[in-house]
Amino acid sequence: MTFNLKRFVVLGLACLVQATYIDLSHSAEPETSWIELFDGKSLDGWVVRGGTATYTAEGSPNTFLCKGDHGDFELELEVQCDPKLNSGIQVRSHYQPKDGASSADPRGHRPNSVFGPQCEIASQQTQTAGRFYDEGRRNRWLNELDSGAALAFKDQGWNKYRIVVQGNRYRSWVNGVAASDFRDDEDKRGFVGLQVHGIPKGEGPYQVRWRNVRLRELASSSADVSNREDGFTPVFNGRDLSEWRGSTQDWSVEDGILTGRADGTLKQNRFITWNGEVLRNFELRVKVKVSPGGNSGLQYRGTERPDLGESVVTGYQCDVVAKRPDYNGMLYEERGRRILAHTSERVIVDEKGQPWVVGTFPLKAFQPGEWHDYRVLVEGNHHRHWIDEHPTIDLIDLDEKGRKLEGVLAVQVHVGPPMTIQYRDFNLKRLPDSLPLILPKDAPIPPDAVKVVPQGKDKAKAPDAT
Numbered sequence: 001m002t003f004n005l006k007r008f009v010v011l012g013l014a015c016l017v018q019a020t021y022i023d024l025s026h027s028a029e030p031e032t033s034w035i036e037l038f039d040g041k042s043l044d045g046w047v048v049r050g051g052t053a054t055y056t057a058e059g060s061p062n063t064f065l066c067k068g069d070h071g072d073f074e075l076e077l078e079v080q081c082d083p084k085l086n087s088g089i090q091v092r093s094h095y096q097p098k099d100g101a102s103s104a105d106p107r108g109h110r111p112n113s114v115f116g117p118q119c120e121i122a123s124q125q126t127q128t129a130g131r132f133y134d135e136g137r138r139n140r141w142l143n144e145l146d147s148g149a150a151l152a153f154k155d156q157g158w159n160k161y162r163i164v165v166q167g168n169r170y171r172s173w174v175n176g177v178a179a180s181d182f183r184d185d186e187d188k189r190g191f192v193g194l195q196v197h198g199i200p201k202g203e204g205p206y207q208v209r210w211r212n213v214r215l216r217e218l219a220s221s222s223a224d225v226s227n228r229e230d231g232f233t234p235v236f237n238g239r240d241l242s243e244w245r246g247s248t249q250d251w252s253v254e255d256g257i258l259t260g261r262a263d264g265t266l267k268q269n270r271f272i273t274w275n276g277e278v279l280r281n282f283e284l285r286v287k288v289k290v291s292p293g294g295n296s297g298l299q300y301r302g303t304e305r306p307d308l309g310e311s312v313v314t315g316y317q318c319d320v321v322a323k324r325p326d327y328n329g330m331l332y333e334e335r336g337r338r339i340l341a342h343t344s345e346r347v348i349v350d351e352k353g354q355p356w357v358v359g360t361f362p363l364k365a366f367q368p369g370e371w372h373d374y375r376v377l378v379e380g381n382h383h384r385h386w387i388d389e390h391p392t393i394d395l396i397d398l399d400e401k402g403r404k405l406e407g408v409l410a411v412q413v414h415v416g417p418p419m420t421i422q423y424r425d426f427n428l429k430r431l432p433d434s435l436p437l438i439l440p441k442d443a444p445i446p447p448d449a450v451k452v453v454p455q456g457k458d459k460a461k462a463p464d465a466t
Helices: none
Strands: 002-005 008-012 047-049 064-066 073-081 087-096 113-121 132-135 159-166 169-174 177-183 191-196 207-217 244-246 251-254 257-262 270-274 282-290 295-304 313-321 331-334 338-341 345-349 355-360 372-379 382-387 390-397 408-413 419-430
Touching (some): 073 087, 270 295, 295 372, 338 355
Antiparallel strands (some): 113 132, 257 419, 282 372, 282 419, 331 338
């Protein structure tokens, strides 16, 4: 087997080399920081495990090139594989040392071997690419492949894989098509690697190539939301729009991400609405990325208004605005009272519907084109928003006539220049409907409060110095 490292890895098989795994070796980074696997120059720092093969050897047992330890993470890579060859991507995997007698191992792992979940790389004919197999341990498939991914793998050319492992949830995409989504409690951490499977003696040589291999650690708080004790559940399945209704022509699922696009020709804002129940009190957490110049919003306690146009939803909105720090994360009421609180403002809306600024937060800018954590907490008539755990608004709505206490959840594409908006890790926690309302006597407006400047008369504010 030859192993050449330039801008990508080339593995050429001679007679029999059953498996090679390459493990990413870096410590945990912030969730937005990607780790590149290859330096384009050398294989320094990698360790061979599981066999005696050199990179020109034949007839070796499974051979592994390993390093590192990862728990929750996202992995992306491109692979090109000979149709007659089988390969795989090992995640959260483990090594049985040479001196570990298999009789003493309750699982019976062969000494000097690697075992753990493997995402399959195989020809289109097999219809298994993107499916997970428990390599060297249970030796069986761990899930059924999503039917839409059966033909996603291309036998000729490069194939893009994306794998997200969070808590006990494993997901994969092949060329942007959702392939696997299942849960398995066996492994919490382990190395990540790339495999070359065995071939019969006398066949080959074949090649598998990898390039653009990168990984990023996910914070432990991003772990499998359906298995968390804090009550959060997903509202987006990462595969399709079956849980949503509305302007589906503006929305799609790209690499497991809810993606909205506008080409600059929209005549009015349009929404896609979650099919779940009407929401009253809740906490929402979602990762958001908006293109420079883009504009979107998280609509909540909304009302669908087909009488006003196609896919129109009115109501409260946590704004997502790339170019204005004082709008990004503000509380806006679509087709209603409009700006209720600019970003950085603590506000009380009086009983007549007038919003008053009663305090402020530091105003912070958040870079467009990057992922940010948005959080919305609504308890009775008390609304709070955060971006990356930084508070953006805090509002008490005393306007009984104008406020809404329940409604639908939706997301928006906005009129204006061409834009892209993306949402992922979209999680919701329902809170008791019986939470009390804040009464006017409990939220007096101080004499030095100032009116919120209405839309059209407000001037853009620069972020505060940090």
